[in-house]
Amino acid sequence: MKDLYLGQKAMRNMRRQAMQRGVIAVLDIGTSKIACLVLQFDGPGQFRETDGVGPMAGQSNFRVIGSAHTRSRGMRCGEIQTMAEAERAIRTVIQSAQKAAGTRVDHVIASISGARPASYGLAGEVALPAGKVNEADVARVLAACDVPDFGPGREVLHAQPVNFAVDGRSGLNDPRDHSGDLLAVDMHVLTIDEGAAGNLVHCIRRCDMELAGVASGSYVAGLAALVEDEQELGAACIDLGSGTTGVSVFIKKHMIFADAIRYGGDLITQDIAKGLRISYAQAERLKTLHGGVEVTGRDDREMIELGSETGDWDTDRRSVSRADLIGIMRPRVEEILENVGGLLDAAGFDFMPSRQIVLTGGGSQIPGLDVLAARMLGQNVRIGRPLRIQGLPQNATAPGFASAIGLALLTAHPQDEWWDFEMPADAYPAGSLRRAYRWFKNNW
């Protein structure tokens, strides 16, 4: 745990360094698309008081000066499958984003959407000898959480204190200087596969970039797509990506659950390609142009030219009705939503006070999805587009960019994590200095 602590702490320092330099890139590595936004942090001074722009959780501090996205390669289910291909895709997108921004970027914050995330709720409590909570007590209680066995090859991605309680007074965001005898904390820990995370770090290092942070894709999509009230009152964000479908549950502005299903819109395209015996690219085109999940009587009459390029006249001149297409797509969408429902059930979403569901990601653009989702998951369903941030080009405001925009928001206003607090003094090992030195030597 201490290595993890030091590693994450170093990433935080890198992030601080990048903020001082003023330019940082966020990189959303998805299964079908890699998006990169170059953010310029101008500091809070760029708006006057009379402009009526408040701090807005750090959103007014930065603007997007360059954005680029490209088709990702070598990815599967939100994980890197072929390292060299993925590295090329990252190089492409970073180079074009740098060109758009007209500046060199050295620090990058990345999101990882797959890698089998697993959520854990941790609890810990310590006695307060001073009768009052001070900084060291907060660190102590965070260190006192009883950590379950995550299993081999797992790495902690997020460890966020969700709730503090002092002597039964629960629901505290900041327990410092509260008087009491007992301090308790609830912590949400998200772990991912170590190998997948390591691959991502390796790819980014190969592109000569410094990694200034890693975040879960489902988490950052929730940050971008949920409005503040939904985050406060309780909501689930479903990020319908192409390789993964991320689910994150928020309440009181904290993520309490995140998970991902290992399939998504990509599978729908494959079904169409197999069912209609057309190429993958044609299937993708049919899906985006004519796809849907709700059939009406008119769809039987609406014939769609398949237009493949096999060279055989009869095959190339086939046409199907839109109802046929919907008939292929709908079972797969239903399956995905069923799995999402299973995840939400496992997370105890039914017991939340407000059961708002927000669909985002590229897959949320399927017409009629909100009706289907409302029937399957619950009545409060809406399609969420990501928040608008300053300087974002129009073509990057689509729901598919929710993760990238969420990363930008997280960069501007980072959530407190376990490693942002001071480590309790007694937990430092004797050779920590030597180990820190070795860490520096290994990483630079």
Added chain:
Amino acid sequence: MQGLNPFGPPETEPGRPAPVRHAPMRPAPQAKPVRRDPAPSRLAYRLNRMMLRPLMRRMVRLGIPAFLAAMVAGIWLSDETRRANLTAGIDGMVDKVQHRDAFMVHRMEISGASEVVEKGLRAMLPVPLPASSFDIDLTKLREKVRMLDAVEAVDLRITPAGVLSAVVTERQPAILWRHARGIELLDKSGHRVATATSREARKDLPIIAGQGADRAAPEALALIEAAGVILPRLRGLERIGERRWDIVLDDGKRLMLPEDGALRALERAISIDRSEDLLSRDITAIDLRNEARPVLRLGLDAQNAIRRARGMVEIGPDGQPIAGEGADAPRGSASKAKTTG
């Protein structure tokens, strides 16, 4: 086999093969262009990132072109003949422009100058006319002309017609100054105008003498102006000790004027003269330096007359008493005659 079509119409000549029909030419299969990998290579990516560094960009945009230009120029100029050609070409171009008709000065017109000054002025021109106006530095020339003693002010200009016009104001000699090395003409401010060969050359001008007299020339002129009645008898003014004036009259009488208020003292002496007929008496000097008490220095005859009246031995010109009575009498009568005359 071709031509053996059993479904065709019944043929008149069974067994005759149908003509060979060639299948139309198929278009040759076109090689699809190989799709280039849109990803930059590692080297290209690194170069691109290197070029985005601010220092690098500045170097590429400014440093390298400047260096190349300097290098090319340096190599080209390293050859002696090329350098000579270049300078000759530039000089020729400058000459061509400067010697255009519009910039030429053809003649010099001098007005208000005497012949000597005019000659000197023409000699001062740095280049012989006609010359380009770029070669004539008017400011320098003006300074040089102003150095001439005879010239008080000069107005030099080049008119558009190509004439260098000089309007000279000459100094007017107002007084002569005799000093150890000769006689000089001074203007009313005391500035030297020219050297006079002798006093006779300018009889109309008053004369002053003594060291430092030129600096006090305006005061001397004022005194001469005020002399009025005694002007015909005035021989000149002498500067004593570079601080005060003596007025010397034609019979050797001196009016010793004070350092301050010389004019007033002179007027006083004139008024005394008018009332007492002072200057016609046997006096060698009138000392007016003390304002409260003018002092007279008597002449020899007057002294002897007083001595005779007192019954004292008369004195000679050397101030010593004369031994013989006989020798004294004719001199005493002579001086008396002079005094009365």
